[in-house]
Amino acid sequence: SQQGEEDPQALSIQEGENATMNCSYKTSINNLQWYRQNSGRGLVHLILIRSNEREKHSGRLRVTLDTSKKSSSLLITASRAADTASYFCATGGGDKLIFGTGTRLQVFP
Amino acid sequence: KAGVTQTPRYLIKTRGQQVTLSCSPISGHRSVSWYQQTPGQGLQFLFEYFSETQRNKGNFPGRFSGRQFSNSRSEMNVSTLELGDSALYLCASRDSSGANVLTFGAGSRLTVL
Numbered sequence: 710s711q712q713g714e715e716d717p718q719a720l721s722i723q724e725g726e727n728a729t730m731n732c733s734y735k736t737s738i739n740n741l742q743w744y745r746q747n748s749g750r751g752l753v754h755l756i757l758i759r760s761n762e763r764e765k766h767s768g769r770l771r772v773t774l775d776t777s778k779k780s781s782s783l784l785i786t787a788s789r790a791a792d793t794a795s796y797f798c799a800t801g802g803g804d805k806l807i808f809g810t811g812t813r814l815q816v817f818p
Numbered sequence: 819k820a821g822v823t824q825t826p827r828y829l830i831k832t833r834g835q836q837v838t839l840s841c842s843p844i845s846g847h848r849s850v851s852w853y854q855q856t857p858g859q860g861l862q863f864l865f866e867y868f869s870e871t872q873r874n875k876g877n878f879p880g881r882f883s884g885r886q887f888s889n890s891r892s893e894m895n896v897s898t899l900e901l902g903d904s905a906l907y908l909c910a911s912r913d914s915s916g917a918n919v920l921t922f923g924a925g926s927r928l929t930v931l
Contacts, residue, residue: 742919751822751908751922752861797861802918805851805874808861 713798713809721815728785730812732798733778741774742799742806743783752797755783788816820845822923824909830929836897839926843890843911850892851920852884855906864907867892868914896928904930 713734722728734741740759744752758765758774758781765772771784785792793816799806823842831837843850851866851874863876867886884894890911896903906927910920 740917744922749906749925749927751824751924752910752920754919754921757917757919805863805866805876806918806920807863808853810860 713800713807715796715798715809715812717812718810719813719815721817722788724788724790724816724818726788726816728788728792728814728816730783730796730814732781732783732809734781734798734800734809735779736800738776738800739802740800741772741781743770743772743781744797744799744808746795746797746811748794755796785814788814790816790818792816822909822911822921824907824923824926826926827924828927828929830931831899832931833899833901835899836895837899837928838893838895839907839909839928841892841894841909841911841923843892843909844913844921847911847913847921848890849912849914850886850890851910851912852892852894853908853910854878855908855925856902856904861908864894899930901930904928 713732715732742757743755746752769786774781795811797811798809801807825840849868852864855861866874870886881897886892906925908925910922
């Protein structure tokens with residue numbers, strides 16, 4: 710079963726624009742993570758935000774978390790063609806992560 | 819530091835056969851987990867091993883099994899393959915002392931004909 714639902718399912722933007730994707734989850738969490746997956750490859754961890762944090766930054770990434778709404782958003786600023794990938798939110802403890810449905814981001818040069 | 823290594827990267831099997839996939843975690847990582855990724859079901863947790871013990875199992879039939887060796891390398895096996903088992907199988911390892919951040923391998927792409 711998937712804990713998170715992400716929207717949009719797909720997003721196409723031009724280089725230099727910002728990309729925002731959203732994740733909603735169902736149960737209470739200790740933390741929420743975002744991963745990126747290039748086509749047909751493994752996932753790469755991007756950022757983890759704890760339940761007592763509201764916002765976190767890492768380079769061009771900004772993640773927000775609203776536990777009252779059970780939602781999170783990932784903002785990629787000044788997108789590059791290399792950001793083209795699928796992005797997944799994930800919740801859960803230990804090694805049993807439950808992933809969202811993913812957002813496919815296409816950045817056109 | 820070498821990453822998570824999965825072999826084989828690609829394989830084709832026919833219905834009814836069985837398959838074994840291998841995963842070598844990052845050196846020092848004792849926790850290994852497996853995920854199945856399909857277009858229809860997305861990323862689904864299969865099982866997790868720590869120090870040769872299965873600690874957690876997802877909602878998959880008994881045809882899916884795994885094990886972990888004393889060097890933390892892990893294998894998963896799928897018996898009596900079905901067409902629906904076609905998927906990307908991802909292995910991930912974790913440093914148990916830290917947060918539950920997973921490092922994934924590149925995956926094994928299984929096609930069942």
